[in-house]
Amino acid sequence: MEPRELVKTWVDTFNRRDVEGLVAFYSDDAINHQVADAPVIGRHAIRAMFAAAFAQADMVCIVEQIFQDGEWAILEWRDPLGLRGCGFFHILDGKIVFQRGYWDKLTFLRLNGLPLPDAP
Numbered sequence: 001m002e003p004r005e006l007v008k009t010w011v012d013t014f015n016r017r018d019v020e021g022l023v024a025f026y027s028d029d030a031i032n033h034q035v036a037d038a039p040v041i042g043r044h045a046i047r048a049m050f051a052a053a054f055a056q057a058d059m060v061c062i063v064e065q066i067f068q069d070g071e072w073a074i075l076e077w078r079d080p081l082g083l084r085g086c087g088f089f090h091i092l093d094g095k096i097v098f099q100r101g102y103w104d105k106l107t108f109l110r111l112n113g114l115p116l117p118d119a120p
Contacts, residue, residue, distance in 0.1 A: 003073035036105035
């Protein structure tokens with residue numbers, strides 16, 4: 001499966017809130033780094049990350065654009081509440097080996113009525 005198609009399928013799986021289905025897209029030692037948080041390393045930790053995220057908020061990913069450049073796919077997305085972001089996926093042998101996401105965590109927390117972090 002080409003990276004662009006894999007990310008399209010990943011989005012469908014994400015929107016079903018299918019944690020096990022999402023984890024199946026990742027290599028055993030994959031890294032998922034949502035820049036608002038520390039990198040998450042390995043399928044077990046990625047599973048826990050998705051389970052916690054879906055328990056915290058009702059998230060929906062609406063695709064704006066998906067671009068492909070060789071082994072990379074780039075996803076530009078929005079959600080129904082107005083949050084926007086983008087994700088970069090490095091895909092080797094049909095598995096995500098690295099993912100980095102850019103989005104505004106403060107806006108996410110506010111839009112979902114979640115507690116804001118304490119000021120440093």
